[in-house]
Structure formats: structure tokens, C-alpha cells
Amino acid sequence: MSEEKTPEKTSKIDLNRRDMPKQSPEMRSHNFNEVALGYTKELALAEASRCLQCKKPRCVTGCPVEIDIPGFISCVVRGDFAAGIKKLKEKNCLPAVSGRVCPQESQCESQCILRNKGGEIAIGRIERFLADWEAAEGIVDIPPRAAPTGKKVAIVGSGPAGVTVAGDLILLGHEVTIFEALHKAGGVLTYGIPEFRLPKAVVAREVDYVRKLGVKVITDYVVGKTRSIDELLQEYDAVFVGTGAGLPWFMDIPGENLNGVYSANEYLTRMNLMQGFQFPNSSTPIKRHKRVAVVGGGNVAMDSARTALRMGAEEVRIIYRRSHAELPARLEESENAEEEGVIFNMLTLPVKYIGDENGWLKEIECIKMELGEPDASGRRRPVEIPNSNFRMEMDAVVCAIGNSPNPLVPATTPGLETTRHGTLVADQETGKTTRDRVWAGGDIVTGAATVILAMGAGRKAARAIHEFLTTGKQ
Numbered sequence: 001m002s003e004e005k006t007p008e009k010t011s012k013i014d015l016n017r018r019d020m021p022k023q024s025p026e027m028r029s030h031n032f033n034e035v036a037l038g039y040t041k042e043l044a045l046a047e048a049s050r051c052l053q054c055k056k057p058r059c060v061t062g063c064p065v066e067i068d069i070p071g072f073i074s075c076v077v078r079g080d081f082a083a084g085i086k087k088l089k090e091k092n093c094l095p096a097v098s099g100r101v102c103p104q105e106s107q108c109e110s111q112c113i114l115r116n117k118g119g120e121i122a123i124g125r126i127e128r129f130l131a132d133w134e135a136a137e138g139i140v141d142i143p144p145r146a147a148p149t150g151k152k153v154a155i156v157g158s159g160p161a162g163v164t165v166a167g168d169l170i171l172l173g174h175e176v177t178i179f180e181a182l183h184k185a186g187g188v189l190t191y192g193i194p195e196f197r198l199p200k201a202v203v204a205r206e207v208d209y210v211r212k213l214g215v216k217v218i219t220d221y222v223v224g225k226t227r228s229i230d231e232l233l234q235e236y237d238a239v240f241v242g243t244g245a246g247l248p249w250f251m252d253i254p255g256e257n258l259n260g261v262y263s264a265n266e267y268l269t270r271m272n273l274m275q276g277f278q279f280p281n282s283s284t285p286i287k288r289h290k291r292v293a294v295v296g297g298g299n300v301a302m303d304s305a306r307t308a309l310r311m312g313a314e315e316v317r318i319i320y321r322r323s324h325a326e327l328p329a330r331l332e333e334s335e336n337a338e339e340e341g342v343i344f345n346m347l348t349l350p351v352k353y354i355g356d357e358n359g360w361l362k363e364i365e366c367i368k369m370e371l372g373e374p375d376a377s378g379r380r381r382p383v384e385i386p387n388s389n390f391r392m393e394m395d396a397v398v399c400a401i402g403n404s405p406n407p408l409v410p411a412t413t414p415g416l417e418t419t420r421h422g423t424l425v426a427d428q429e430t431g432k433t434t435r436d437r438v439w440a441g442g443d444i445v446t447g448a449a450t451v452i453l454a455m456g457a458g459r460k461a462a463r464a465i466h467e468f469l470t471t472g473k474q
Contacts, residue, residue: 013050013052013114013117013119014049014050014119015050015114015117015118015119016050016119017047017050017119017120017121017122018039018043018046018047018122018125020036020037020038020039020043020122020125021036021037021038021040021043022035022036022037023035023037025336025339025340025341028196028340029306029309029310029340029341030310031196031310032194032195032196032277032310033195033196034195034196034197034199035196035197035336036100038125038128038129038132039125039126039128039129041129041133043129044076044125044126044129044130045076045077045079047121047122047125047126048073048074048076048077048121048126049077050114050119050121051070051073051074051077051121052113052114053070053073053074054070054113057069057070058111058112058113059108059109059111059112059121059123060108061111062107062108062109062110062111063107063108063452064107064452064453064455064456064459065091065092065098065164065452065455065456065459066091066459067088067090067091067092067108067127068087068090068091069108069123071087072084072085072087072088072126072127072130073121073123073126075087076126076129076130081130081133081134082134082141084130085130085131085133085134085141086141086143088127088130088131089141089143091459092455093163093164093167093168093206093209093210093213094160094163094164094206094451094455095127095128095130095131095206096128096131096132096135096202096205096206097160097189097198097202097203097206097451098124098127098451098452098455099124099125099126099127099128099129099130099131100124100128100197100198100202101193101197101198101450101451102124102450102451102452103330103450103452104122104123104124105330105331105332107452108123108124109121109122109123109124135202135205140209140212142212142213143171143213144171145170145171145172145173145213145214146171146172146173147173148173148175149172149173149174149469149470150175151173151174151175151237151238151469152174152175152176152177152235152236152237153165153166153169153174153175153176153177153236153237153238153239153240153465153469154177154179154232154235154236154238154239154240155176155177155178155179155239155240155242156179156223156229156232156239156240156241156242156243156409157178157179157180157181157187157241157242157243157244157442157444158178158180158185158186158187158207158217158219159186159187159188159189159242159243159244159442159443159454160187160188160189160442160451160452160454160455160458161240161242161244161441161442161443161454161455161457161458161461162178162187162240162242162442162458163178163185163186163187163206163207163210163458164454164455164458164459164462165240165242165439165441165458165459165461165462165465166178166210166215167209167210167213167215168458168459168462168463168466169462169465169466170210170213170214170215171213172462172466174466174469176214176215176216177215177216177217177218177236178210178215178216178217178218179218179221179223179226179232180217180218180219180220180221181220181221181222181223181243182219182220182273183219183220183273184200184204184219184273185204185207185217185219186200186203186204186206186207187242187244188244188443188451189203189206189451190203190272190273191268191269191272191273192265192268192269192272192300192303193268193272193303194268194271194272194303194306194307195271195272195277196306196310197303197333200272222408223243223408223409224408224409224411224412224413225408225412228412228413229241229409229412229413229416229435229438230413230414233437233438237437237469238437238438238439238465238468238469239437239438239439240431240438240439240440240441240458240461240465241409241424241433241438241439241440241444242440242441242442242444242454242458243405243406243408243409243444244405244406244442244443244444244454245403245404245405245406245423245443245444245447245448246265246403246405246406247403247404247405247406247407247422248263248264248265248266248399248402248403249263249399249401249402249403249404250263250399250401251295251350251399251401253350253351253352253353254352254353255352255353255354255355255361256353256399258353258355258359258360258361259355259358259359259360259361260287260289260360260361260395260396260397261353261361261396261397261399262396262397262398262399263398263399263400264294264296264300264301264303264304264398264399264400265403267304267307267398268300268303268304268307270284270286271286271307271311277307277310277311286311287396288311288312288313289308289311289313289395289396290313290314290315290395291313291314291315291316291317291392291393291394291395291396292305292308292313292315292316292317292394292395292396292397292398293316293317293318293319293350293364293392293394293396293397293398294308294316294317294318294319294397294398294400295319295320295350295397295398295399295400295401296318296319296320296399296400296401296402297318297320297322297326297327297328297329297334298327298328298329298400298402299328299329299330299333300400300448301318301320301329301398301400302318302329302333302334302336302337302342303333304398304400305317305318305337305342305398306336306337306340306342308396308398309340309341309342313396315343316341316342316343317342317343317344317345317392317394318337318342318343318344318345319345319348319349319350319364319366320344320345320346320347320348321347321348321349321369321382322346322347322369322371322379322380322382323346323347323371324344324346326371326379326380345366345392347368347369347370347371347382348366348367348368348369349366349367349369349382349384350364350365350366350397351365351366351367351389352364352365353365353397354391360395361394361395361396361397362393362394362395363391363392363393363394364391364392364394364397365389365390365391366389366390366391366392367384367385367388367389367390368384368385368388368390369382369383369384369385370382370383370385371383402447402448403443403447403448404421404422404423404447405422405423405424405443405444405447407422409444410422410424413435413438415434415435416433416434416435416438417433417434421447423444423445423446423447424440424444424445426439426440426441426445427464429460429464430460430461430463430464431445431457431458431460431461431464431465432464432474436474437468437474439461439464439465440461441454441457441458441460441461442454442457442458445457
């Protein structure tokens with residue numbers, strides 16, 4: 001009997017995917033506490049028990065970091081949570097993070113056999129449960145390290161790619177140091193994802209885990225300014241660049257220099273890393289806007305819009321040039337935004353920002369769109385409708401249409417080749433760049449993408465770096 005036939009032949013399949021408790025929209029739209037509350041022990045056991053424990057688990061093939069998904073789920077079914085988190089951490093040193101923000105619905109869960117019946121296992125929620133259980137128990141199992149190799153690796157950037165490389169290489173016996181430009185480690189996990197979706201205490205806990213493994217983390221250290229890649233290579237045997245994509249895109253329309261026009265990077269960093277939402281108790285002031293528009297349809301746009309609501313905005317709108325069907329954001333995030341009161345203006349494109357006499361934004365001029373033929377992304381191309389211009393009264397706009405890598409490292413590293421988009425040229429399977437002894441991965445190679453894809457790139461690069469350090473082959 002083939003594996004694919006199993007659901008058809010089993011009479012006791014439970015297709016009831018357990019929902020995760022969360023704050024009500026009325027409550028959560030006024031606080032920065034985590035929206036999703038996580039599974040209880042009973043919910044985790046009930047959800048885990050639904051797994052068919054397939055002999056050829058397709059879910060694993062959908063995981064960028066190759067987690068033994070049936071393995072950790074079977075531990076939960078047995079009630080052996082310690083074994084479950086240990087199994088998870090064999091492949092993933094950030095389970096509390098990926099359990100919260102990884103788009104499992106388009107990766108591991110999309111491959112689940114039960115998806116054919118609409119009842120795929122909530123893999124990410126079980127993963128989060130195990131990570132949170134470990135934190136609550138306060139006992140962290142530190143795996144043994146291989147014998148010291150005498151080799152030293154520098155990691156530039158403490159985001160998901162860098163932390164993954166560091167966690168893998170330290171266990172293989174190499175000496176690892178992470179250099180982070182900002183004053184807190186975590187990269188986009190710390191400054192880019194709001195507290196209500198990924199609490200900073202969770203990120204700090206995960207980064208602290210790699211410290212406990214033996215990784216040294218140095219903050220306030222701007223590679224390209226403090227020291228160059230070439231200077232690091234004088235001290236370290238290999239360098240991994242995981243500096244992300246922190247250069248925001250704008251639309252290049254009139255009025256973008258007005259007060260009240262933000263990039264999503266600036267807006268979310270002010271709130272997250274600089275704790276703007278705690279002003280005046282924090283030192284970072286942030287203006288309380290009444291009407292906020294967010295341009296874009298991805299997760300970052302949803303994060304920005306939901307943050308604006310929590311900052312007390314009376315009206316928050318998503319402006320997106322395509323329809324709901326083309327939204328790139330996770331369904332869970334767009335649904336949460338709508339539940340909380342964010343208004344969606346679909347098939348709409350800003351063409352001009354209009355200011356008052358003091359240089360503050362007061363209106364946005366938009367044009368209506370319609371969908372034409374599919375473009376290179378496979379989504380239908382938005383086409384302007386002539387003479388459909390209209391204006392919205394807004395006193396702030398957050399541009400969340402994408403990012404490119406910061407050019408600092410490439411600009412200060414001769415021979416480090418980039419693409420026309422500013423991303424580093426690197427081998428897809430190894431992360432090897434055009435410079436000897438330099439690897440890269442995550443958003444600086446792919447452009448802005450998901451946390452788990454950056455982690456997957458980090459895992460591949462760690463393997464390649466280890467091979468070089470032990471054999472000399474690049």
C-alpha cells in the first residue's frame with residue numbers, strides 16, 4: 001500500500017486541527033502583548049496525536065532546515081517533551097522563533113498527507129509549544145561540542161542566518177564570534193518583527209542559547225566601518241556574511257520627503273529596538289498619528305499597520321495595488337489585521353503625497369487599478385485605470401514595499417561580487433561568495449525573504465564552511 005493511500009484506508013483519522021488560543025481583537029489591538037497564546041499541554045497532545053507518522057514523511061522535505069518532524073511530534077505524543085525539544089534542536093537552534101513566524105502553511109504543513117483532507121498537522125504550533133515548555137521549565141540541555149579544531153569563524157550579522165551558522169559551527173568544534181552592528185542581537189527578529197508577534201524576550205532567549213553553546217556575540221560593531229572583511233580575514237579562518245536586507249525601498253513619487261512619511265524599517269525599528277511604543281518612558285519619541293496608511297501587502301505591511309493601531313491611530317489603512325487574492329502576507333497575519341480593524345484599500349496605488357504649510361503629510365493622492373495578465377511573479381499585473389484619481393486624508397504613511405541589502409559590506413570588500421539588485425553573488429547550495437574564505441546567506445543573498453529560508457541558507461553555509469575548515473576545499 002502506498003503512503004499516499006493511507007488516509008483513504010484509515011477509519012480513525014482526526015481531521016480536527018486544534019486552534020491556538022489568542023487574545024480577542026478588542027483587547028489585542030490596544031496592547032503590545034503577544035496575540036497568539038500558544039497551545040496548552042492538552043491541546044499539544046491532542047494535535048500531536050493526529051500525526052500519521054508516515055514512513056516517508058513529506059513534511060520533512062518541505063522544511064528548509066530538515067527538522068525530523070515526525071520524530072519530535074512522536075515525543076510529544078509520549079509526553080516526553082524534553083526528548084521533543086532535544087530532537088528539534090538537532091536541526092534548529094531557534095525553535096521558539098520559527099514556531100511563531102515560519103510560514104509552515106506553505107512549507108512543511110503544505111506537504112502533510114492530511115492536507116488532502118484539509119486537516120494538516122499544526123507543526124509550527126507544536127514546535128512553539130516545545131520551545132515554550134523548555135523556557136518555562138528553565139532547564140536548557142546543552143549538547144556536547146566536538147573537540148576544538150583550532151579554527152576561527154567570524155559571523156557578520158546576528159539575524160536568523162548568522163545565528164544558525166554560529167550554532168552549527170560551534171558544535172563542530174570551531175571557535176565562533178558574531179559581530180552585530182546594533183546594540184541588541186537578533187537582527188530582523190529584534191528590530192523588524194513587532195512584540196505582539198515575536199516577543200523580544202523570546203529572541204533574547206534564543207540568542208542566549210547560542211551563547212551558552214560557546215558562541216561569542218559582540219554588539220555595536222559595524223563591519224565595514226569598525227573593521228573590514230579583509231581585516232577579519234587576517235584573524236579568522238572563514239567569514240560568513242548575514243547582514244540581511246536593511247535598505248528600504250520607496251516609490252519615488254512626489255512628497256516622499258514630507259514629515260510623516262516613513263519606511264517600514266524606520267517605523268518598526270523605532271517601535272521594536274528603540275522601544276518607541278513606551279514613550280515617554282523610553283528615550284525614543286514617536287509621533288502619535290491619527291490616520292495612518294501603509295503601502296504594501298506583505299507581512300511587514302501587516303506588522304506596520306497593526307503597530308499603528310496599537311499606537312492609538314483612529315484609522316489605519318492598507319493600500320495595495322492588487323486584490324486580496326494576491327496578498328503576499330500570510331493569511332493568518334492579514335486576517336488578524338482585519339479582525340483588529342485595519343481597513344484594506346485594494347487595487348489602489350499612491351501617486352503623490354501632499355503636505356501642509358508646515359511640511360507634514362496631510363493627504364495621499366491615489367489611483368485605482370485593475371488586474372491584467374500575469375507578470376513574472378505569476379500574479380496578475382495591476383494596471384492603472386485612467387482618470388480614477390482620488391485623495392485620502394492621512395497624516396502618516398509607512399512604505400512597506402520591500403528592501404535591498406545595505407551596500408556597506410560589498411562596498412568595502414574588494415572582489416565581493418553583487419547582482420544588479422545589490423545582493424551578494426553566492427552559490428545556492430553552499431553560500432560561497434566570489435571572495436576566498438567568505439560565505440553568505442539569508443536576505444543579503446536572496447533579498448527580503450522569510451526567517452526560515454535564511455536559517456536554511458545558514459545551515460547549508462555551515463556545512464560548506466566546516467568542509468573547508470577540515471579539508472581545505474572551497
